[in-house]
Amino acid sequence: MSEFKIHHHVSELFSLLGISKDAAERYTETLGQSVQHFINTQVSASSAVRILAENAPDPQAFLSKYDELKSRNVRDLDPLVVFLSGLVEDEEVRKAIESGSRSKMKEEGLSFTTVPSIVSEIEHAAETKLSKDQLNELRDRLLRESQVTHVPSEAMRAVERGEKKNTLGPPTPSWLDNRPYHTLDFVQVEHRPDVGALGKVASTSQEHQLIEDLLSLMMGIEGMYITVQPPAKHYDAPEFTVDPSVEPSLSALVSRILPLCGHYSQLVRFVEDKSLYHHGLVNQALAAALTSLIKDYMLLVTQLEAQHQRWALTLHKLWFYVEKTMAVMDMLACITRIITKSEAHGGSVLSLLHDRTLSLTGCGQLQEVMVFLTQAAAVPYMNMLAKWLYRGIINDPYNEFMVVDRESGTEENEDQDLADDYWEKRYTIIPHNIPAFLQMHADVILRTGKYLNVIRQSDHSVVCPDQEELAYSIRDPSYTEVIERTYSFASKRLLELLMKEKDLMGRLRSVKHYFLLDQGDFVVQLMSLCEDELSKNIDDVVPTRLESLLELALRTSAANNDLYKDDIQCDLQPITLMNQMLRILSIETEDEREYYPQEERLQLSGLQGFSLGYRVTWPVSLVLDRKTIACYQMIFRHLFYCKHVERLLCRVWVSNKVAKSFPLSASRTYTAAFALRQRMLNFIQNIEYYMMFEVIERNWQTFINKMQKVENVDEVLAFHNDFLSGCLKDCMLTSPELLRMISKLTGICVNFANFIERMRKYYLEAELWISDERRDSIDREESPEPAATTHEDSQSFEQTISRFELQFSGMIYTLMEKISEMGRDNYNDALVNVIYRLDFNAYYAKKHEHLRMATSPEASLEYISGPVSG
Secondary structure (H helix, E strand, O other), X not given: OOHHHHHHHHHHHHHHHOOOXXXXXXXXXXXXXXXXXXXXXXXXXHHHHHHHHHHOOOHHHHHHHHHHHHHOOOOOHHHHHHHHHHHHHOHHHHHHHHHHHHHHHHHOOOOOOOHHHHHHHHHHHHHOOOOHHHHHHHHHHHHHHHXXXXXXXXXXXXXXXXXXXXXOOOOOOOHHHHOOOOOOOOOOOOOOOOOOOHHHOOHHHHHHHHHHHHHHHOOOOOOOOEEEEOOOOOOXXXXXXXXXXXXXXXXXXXXXXXXXXXXXXXXXXXXXXXXXXXXXXXXXXXXHHHHHHHHHHHHHHHHHHHHHHOOOOOHHHHHHHHHHHHHHHHHHHHHHHHHHHHOXXXXXXXXXHHHHHHHOOOOHHHHHHHHHHHHHHHHHHHHHHHHHHHHOOOOOOOOOOOEEEOOOOOHHHOOOOOOOOHHHHHEEEOHHHOOHHHHHHHHHHHHXXXXXXXXXXXXXXXXXXXXXXXXXXXXXXXXXXXXXXXXXXXXXHHHHHHHHHOOHHHHHHHHHHHHOOOOHHHHHHHHHHHHHHHOOEOOOOOHHHHHHHHHHHHHOOHHHHOOOHHHEEEEEOOOOHHHHHHHHHOOOOOOHHHHOOOOHHHHOEHHHHEEEEEOOOOOHHHOOOHHHHHHHHHHHHHHHHHXXXXXXHHHHHXXXXXXXXXXXXXXXXXXXXXXXXXXXXXXXXXXXHHHHHHHHHHHHHHHHHHHOOOOOHHHHHHHHHHHHHHHHHHXXXXXXXXXXXXXXXXXXXXXXXXXHHHXXXXXXXXXXXXXXXXXXXXXXXXXXXXXXXXXXXHHHHHHHHHHHHHHHHXXXXXXXXXXXXXXXXXXXXHHHHHHHHHOHHHHHHHHHHHHHHHOOHHHHHHHOOOOOOO
């Protein structure tokens, strides 16, 4: 997870919990450094369950719920339990959660009253006689608490109204529910005939009648002396009651055979339920396979009935014939019960079947039956997988496949409507729909289909070669080779499409030329042509004129030879770079509104909001999406404004040439200003050199070397993201403190340059005055007024320059201290090198030490304060 996402999630969580912003910053750094350590040192799930049970109000209820979820094969249950145990053991986090919950309950007018406390009051009321008012108060409290704790969901209301929510597939006909005898399961009978006690007849007749009832029960028909009670839950087996007057020996034999009848009832109920449309193709295929097994079972019952009619069947023989069948039926009933109880669907059904198949290794006949069921149930799923691997198409009407398409649009508008989150969010994995036997291949399967989908949108004629039918197998999984082969084809084909046909590297070099100021003459031309227009307020800038000037700069520079220069366009951002970065770092937190000043756009100049845009076509937009272009724009705005500051300081240098004609005594007034201008220019040029050569060029060369060995598009995206992340971080754009200091330093430089530019007319007047003085007679008296004015201006000028010098030196020293502190916490050689460039020969360190010893506390505060206005 990137630093931005960690910061965002931690800030959002801590804002909800009411924890301070400083704690969020601290935990962000801690989490970024110790995530891997936490993963490697997790406690086991069993110890986590024990910790939670000890801290639960009702440990037995918690353990029962955990066992129920475990039996339903709920995914990621153990990681969740480990995470919750960590929350319970962390006292600070637990207190924060409790305080946040209490505040929210108070806002909603609720309380933390527990059920045991209410029960104790009821017991107390039963023991003591309460007044009518006290009883009314207790009744109101019970009603209030019941309304808070029991809020019926829409699904429960639908069940109470007798409605069934079948959102997938065609509607189920009503006659399936209205005809009770349209089933092979037991039918509930309200009034049973009185047949008397079976124990009054001879034991031979008792056995014959019991066999008659058992054969009927084995086919889902209630017997005369063995009755059926419906199960408490729909996935359990029914209960059977044998006439108590039957001889104990016969009753014991019957009791051993009756579970077979319960298994049959469970299987028939499962088949009839899962054959409905909304349960999905996998469940329907499994139900069809069970139907074939039930037919074999019914054939056995028919053969037993034929023997019974010939009086050749006894209870002992019946038990002998059904003993092996009972083991198979018990296994089938168990797996169907788990599937029904967990409401498994699609890939989760296959996971349950596969796990049970593996657990039966060594049990020949039982494992063969489970392999048969798994193969039959996997047929529709493997057909979906084949379409996804061979064509990049999802044909999943019942949401059973492991990959889901979250795009609501149709294929016709995919080329026109460019999805920025296409690669990350359009096709995603549904963890609980991944079959256990495909778990290790899930990522490869996802990427293969995504590659083919992109290729298909660009070239519909592309077909994956060597297509073969996929089938489940526990001993020889041939689908593994198919997945690897199709992935190899898709990755190479898409990489070839991007790198050769769409010239991805040429596009990236073009973006680097303009956004990272790689094309020097283009930058100079652009700033020269657009300076007057960009000096206006951002609302007064004419976009069409700016586009024309950009076109002229492209045509009159070396960028004219670029094949993709026509894709460059102008973009005016309504906020400063500083606020743009702070907004990104504080998205959806309480601090977000702080970076939305209402009057910001009115005070923003064209230079502060100017940026470049880039038109990208499909499928290059997979790499250069809007988020990526936004990162390039932030780097461009940072570099472009530094270039603007450098240009202003160079203009000051040109205007300072006037002072060369001054006499030595007069030019001393401007010496401090000239020295400060040179230090500012040295700072800006060193920052630019650091960002453009030590950061961007170094990361670019690393990126180029990686791209020469790239094998798939995911590596292209990862390498490009690493390049941009490294540039943003090393250019000090991801640290609010460093970016704020850089902004203050550039602000001081701009104010200084504007001040010197306004004082330029005084240079010219002084020059003219000195020239007139030399032409006048040497014995002519000087006018006292100009001398006094010049002296006062000189004092004011020197004081202003001194304040600029103090603030600039103090801010540079503060910047270097912050960089040094960050280097100690998380060493970054590229960032630490800035210190040696800015503080050459320890100039600012010595100056800071000298001023610290010589100045008062008040002067020290002014030394590190913000820029003065020129």
